[in-house]
Amino acid sequence: MASISASPAYAFEPRAAEADYLSHDTSLRSWLFTLDHKRIGIMYLLGIMTFFVVGGMFALLVRSALWTPGAPGQEKGLITHNLYNMFFTLHGAIMVFVVIIPGIPAAMGNFALPLMLGAKDVAFPRINLMSFYFWSLGVVLLLVAIYAGGIDTGWTFYAPYSTYREGGAMAGVPWALAGVFLIGFSSIFTGLNFITTVHKLRLPEMGWFRLPLFVWAIYATAVIQVLATPVLGITLLLLLVERLVGIGIFNPDIGGDPVLMQHFFWFYSHPAVYIMILPALGVMSELLSVFSRKHIFGYKFIAYSSMAIAILGFLVWGHHMFVSGQSDLVSTIFSAITFTIAVPSAIKVFNWLATIYKGSISFKAPMIYALSFMWIFTIGGLTGLFLATLATNVHLTDTYFVVAHFHFVMAGTIFVFFGAVHYWWPKITGRMYNERIANWGALISVVGFNVTFLVQFVMGAQGMPRRYYNYPELFQIYHQISTVAAWTAGIGFFLTVLSLMQSFFRAKNAPANPWGAVTNEWRTPSPPPPDNFDQPPPVEDPYDFDLVRYNPNTDAYDFVERRERAAAPAH
Amino acid sequence: MTALLLAQTAKRFWMPEGVSTVSRSVDGAFYFIYYVSLFFFLLIAGLMFWFMWKYRQRRPGEAAIGRTTHHRTLELVWSVLPAFLLVAMFWWGFQVFMHMRVVPANTLDINVLARRWNWQFVYPNGQDHDELHVPVDTRVRLVMRSEDVIHSAFIPAFRVKRDVVPGRYSELWFEANKPGEYPLLCAEYCGTSHSDMRALVVVHPTSPTEALPQTYDQWLETANPIMALTEELYPEYVADPQAFIDKYKDDPKWGKIVSKLQKSPVVMGEQLYKKKGCVQCHTVDGKRGSGPTWFELYNSKVALRDGSTVTADENYIRESILEPGKRIVAGYDNLMSKIKVSDREIDMIIAYIKSLQPQGQSGQ
Numbered sequence: 001m002a003s004i005s006a007s008p009a010y011a012f013e014p015r016a017a018e019a020d021y022l023s024h025d026t027s028l029r030s031w032l033f034t035l036d037h038k039r040i041g042i043m044y045l046l047g048i049m050t051f052f053v054v055g056g057m058f059a060l061l062v063r064s065a066l067w068t069p070g071a072p073g074q075e076k077g078l079i080t081h082n083l084y085n086m087f088f089t090l091h092g093a094i095m096v097f098v099v100i101i102p103g104i105p106a107a108m109g110n111f112a113l114p115l116m117l118g119a120k121d122v123a124f125p126r127i128n129l130m131s132f133y134f135w136s137l138g139v140v141l142l143l144v145a146i147y148a149g150g151i152d153t154g155w156t157f158y159a160p161y162s163t164y165r166e167g168g169a170m171a172g173v174p175w176a177l178a179g180v181f182l183i184g185f186s187s188i189f190t191g192l193n194f195i196t197t198v199h200k201l202r203l204p205e206m207g208w209f210r211l212p213l214f215v216w217a218i219y220a221t222a223v224i225q226v227l228a229t230p231v232l233g234i235t236l237l238l239l240l241v242e243r244l245v246g247i248g249i250f251n252p253d254i255g256g257d258p259v260l261m262q263h264f265f266w267f268y269s270h271p272a273v274y275i276m277i278l279p280a281l282g283v284m285s286e287l288l289s290v291f292s293r294k295h296i297f298g299y300k301f302i303a304y305s306s307m308a309i310a311i312l313g314f315l316v317w318g319h320h321m322f323v324s325g326q327s328d329l330v331s332t333i334f335s336a337i338t339f340t341i342a343v344p345s346a347i348k349v350f351n352w353l354a355t356i357y358k359g360s361i362s363f364k365a366p367m368i369y370a371l372s373f374m375w376i377f378t379i380g381g382l383t384g385l386f387l388a389t390l391a392t393n394v395h396l397t398d399t400y401f402v403v404a405h406f407h408f409v410m411a412g413t414i415f416v417f418f419g420a421v422h423y424w425w426p427k428i429t430g431r432m433y434n435e436r437i438a439n440w441g442a443l444i445s446v447v448g449f450n451v452t453f454l455v456q457f458v459m460g461a462q463g464m465p466r467r468y469y470n471y472p473e474l475f476q477i478y479h480q481i482s483t484v485a486a487w488t489a490g491i492g493f494f495l496t497v498l499s500l501m502q503s504f505f506r507a508k509n510a511p512a513n514p515w516g517a518v519t520n521e522w523r524t525p526s527p528p529p530p531d532n533f534d535q536p537p538p539v540e541d542p543y544d545f546d547l548v549r550y551n552p553n554t555d556a557y558d559f560v561e562r563r564e565r566a567a568a569p570a571h
Numbered sequence: 572m573t574a575l576l577l578a579q580t581a582k583r584f585w586m587p588e589g590v591s592t593v594s595r596s597v598d599g600a601f602y603f604i605y606y607v608s609l610f611f612f613l614l615i616a617g618l619m620f621w622f623m624w625k626y627r628q629r630r631p632g633e634a635a636i637g638r639t640t641h642h643r644t645l646e647l648v649w650s651v652l653p654a655f656l657l658v659a660m661f662w663w664g665f666q667v668f669m670h671m672r673v674v675p676a677n678t679l680d681i682n683v684l685a686r687r688w689n690w691q692f693v694y695p696n697g698q699d700h701d702e703l704h705v706p707v708d709t710r711v712r713l714v715m716r717s718e719d720v721i722h723s724a725f726i727p728a729f730r731v732k733r734d735v736v737p738g739r740y741s742e743l744w745f746e747a748n749k750p751g752e753y754p755l756l757c758a759e760y761c762g763t764s765h766s767d768m769r770a771l772v773v774v775h776p777t778s779p780t781e782a783l784p785q786t787y788d789q790w791l792e793t794a795n796p797i798m799a800l801t802e803e804l805y806p807e808y809v810a811d812p813q814a815f816i817d818k819y820k821d822d823p824k825w826g827k828i829v830s831k832l833q834k835s836p837v838v839m840g841e842q843l844y845k846k847k848g849c850v851q852c853h854t855v856d857g858k859r860g861s862g863p864t865w866f867e868l869y870n871s872k873v874a875l876r877d878g879s880t881v882t883a884d885e886n887y888i889r890e891s892i893l894e895p896g897k898r899i900v901a902g903y904d905n906l907m908s909k910i911k912v913s914d915r916e917i918d919m920i921i922a923y924i925k926s927l928q929p930q931g932q933s934g935q
């Protein structure tokens with residue numbers, strides 16, 4: 001096994017052509033014990049996609065149960081009160097902790113980040129593998145939690161409901177807490193690895209402003225992962241201690257303070273929102289410039305806004321608690337800081353628009369996802385203003401307005417995740433996906449998603465509380481529209497997964513650079529060799545599209561040699 | 572005129588009818604943000620679609636026309652200008668919030684007990700009810716506490732919401748300005764029947780109307796008829812309810828209260844079963860709920876968690892109501908909170924439980 005300390009990642013040895021990283025060793029053992037960042041990325045990708053389907057099924061069960069309003073005290077068919085509460089809890093916990101938080105960093109970041117930096121691997125390959133196994137073990141514990149009596153606390157685990165030793169939440173809660181604790185560690189390991197990798201393993205002449213913006217975003221994310229996740233870990237441990245041993249920390253009956261738990265929880269979970277969004281914003285910069293064939297607009301503003309969001313993200317957690325019992329002065333301060341975070345978010349959107357302006361826009365599946373997210377993130381961001389404002393927050397918090405808002409920002413990143421999967425799919429698998437099915441899948445899921453949650457803004461403003469099983473009849477029409485649209489989105493996602501799977505059977509082999517991107521991963525063959533590069537790739541502007549030229553014979557792009565460009569400077 | 576009509580439609584489309592003194596200002600802030608957001612959304616989405624059409628790639632590999640990589644002035648402008656709008660939103664929200672949070676002097680105080688899964692409102696005269704009744708155009712302060720987990724009192728029509736946190740009092744004030752009936756909903760997830768934890772808010776007019784024939788004071792007088800009876804009258808009612816009602820129904824002092832009494836303690840007990848929230852956990856048809864069913868409960872042998880058995884007689888039932896955690900039935904969680912209930916009310920509830928027997932049999 002290659003030891004990273006013995007041969008620095010940038011020390012390249014010329015080597016005879018050999019098989020790519022997928023086929024050079026296909027034994028199960030070679031996968032389970034791999035230290036290759038690309039293989040670990042793929043294992044994460046498979047796991048995350050699987051649980052995206054599981055979490056999605058829970059969402060559809062929840063939506064289906066809401067087809068009829070029910071009557072207070074009455075059960076509705078097969079899905080009872082308790083099952084419903086368990087389903088929305090599992091939907092939230094799986095989608096947040098298992099799918100979206102690791103989604104782009106651990107799957108796509110693991111694959112692309114070292115390649116972009118021109119490195120052989122991440123700084124700590126063993127910790128990288130350990131991160132995957134912690135994630136897996138955490139997922140197993142979540143499944144055990146279902147078997148051991150279920151969980152019905154919501155993904156927020158609010159005390160004292162979650163910590164009553166009896167007569168509170170279901171019996172599976174301690175298992176779920178332990179599971180999320182482990183997944184938290186996997187997240188910390190990933191973040192630690194990426195910070196170190198960016199600092200130490202990028203090509204020696206690669207300055208900070210030669211980094212692709214995806215790397216900036218992953219870096220900013222990693223800082224949050226390392227600084228915020230330990231607080232979640234501590235909170236989960238304290239919840240476990242209170243529930244299992246009965247030491248009063250959050251439960252007022254035994255001397256605790258339930259609002260303290262909310263402070264702890266959101267001190268992690270608000271930054272966690274940015275753990276979910278920042279990588280997506282980074283992918284957006286790549287996709288929009290590549291598929292517009294135009295230099296990203298305002299590189300420095302985008303890079304700095306990622307860091308600004310990462311820092312400000314730590315200072316706004318109290319906006320989840322305006323009606324919870326925290327002091328009104330504190331609420332006011334949190335409201336003010338929350339508004340400041342709107343500025344870097346808006347900068348991102350304006351820069352995206354300026355990037356596609358006068359571009360050469362091609363509507364490949366990754367670009368369709370990127371443009372959809374521009375729409376989705378704009379809605380998600382603007383509806384955040386209603387919630388940052390104190391007076392309107394009081395009415396809207398804990399209603400479907402909040403549910404719709406956070407789906408537009410957090411769940412919206414799923415579309416960027418799929419955009420990233422399609423974008424790097426040729427590099428990861430060496431196969432092209434079916435463009436036509438992928439486009440339909442993207443469009444159907446985006447439309448379904450939008451209708452599902454746009455209608456929830458309306459019913460939230462009308463006063464429909466979240467986490468309701470039975471509900472007042474006047475909301476039925478909104479719920480029914482939302483449910484039909486959610487199933488539509490489900491069909492779209494199904495098509496998408498189908499098109500990706502199909503590429504293994506009858507798709508053509510992928511060229512090295514099908515999209516004309518200029519970041520370093522596209523300088524390797526598809527799929528790349530196990531050690532990524534035979535020669536250190538040149539350090540160039542990652543958004544200078546004069547570096548590549550379209551080749552109609554291969555329907556792909558070739559890198560233009562340095563001396564060729566020196567001889568005939570373009571434009 | 573059209574604009575006004577559109578505004579009215581938008582009003583109903585987004586926010587429900589607002590009937591408190593703060594609802595106008597909350598809605599004002601809401602619609603300010605709404606129209607600003609709508610403007611920016613249409614701007615961004617419009618530009619996006621325009622660019623998508625105008626700058627679409629016409630042949631593969633076509634180069635972009637634009638070469639600009641950044642524009643410092645433009646970027647500074649679009650970073651700084653929206654900030655003024657953000658300051659306006661913050662300030663507006665802050666002003667209204669402070670108005671909502673600073674409780675005025677001379678309020679009508681109503682105590683609120685929240686427990687899984689019902690609301691109990693205790694009025695200044697000591698009577699309790701499962702509905703929140705308030706007079707119109709009066710400043711009302713809710714002093715809320717939770718018996719178990721976190722709940723949240725949410726009255727959409729008043730635009731108010733406040734978490735009810737165990738171990739402390741939470742306050743909420745409002746002044747309703749239109750008589751009518753409005754929902755109060757629990758907005759903080761509190762377990763199995765969270766969605767059933769709703770209550771009715773009744774805003775009473777200053778003089779009786781057809782829809783609301785009682786003023787707040789009139790309602791309060793007869794809110795809890797059993798408790799309103801004196802020590803002398805109560806035994807008389809229990810001894811023969813029908814005769815008691817006939818005797819006092821035209822009495823100037825007791826007539827109104829007697830009109831709220833039921834012909835038998837069993838029916839009164841059934842009302843209490845619903846009002847006190849027993850219905851959320853205990854079924855009366857033998858089905859399993861969060862608590863043991865009341866069907867065929869009376870005088871049955873109940874297996875307890877500690878392995879012993881007890882006969883469900885009057886004493887056991889009374890003890891289970893007053894000290895719910897003392898003897899736990901096997902197979903059930905210790906979930907029930909202490910409940911504000913009087914001896915008279917317990918009598919009625921026991922009478923109701925006794926009546927819950929298969930058809931043709933009676934426990935009495």
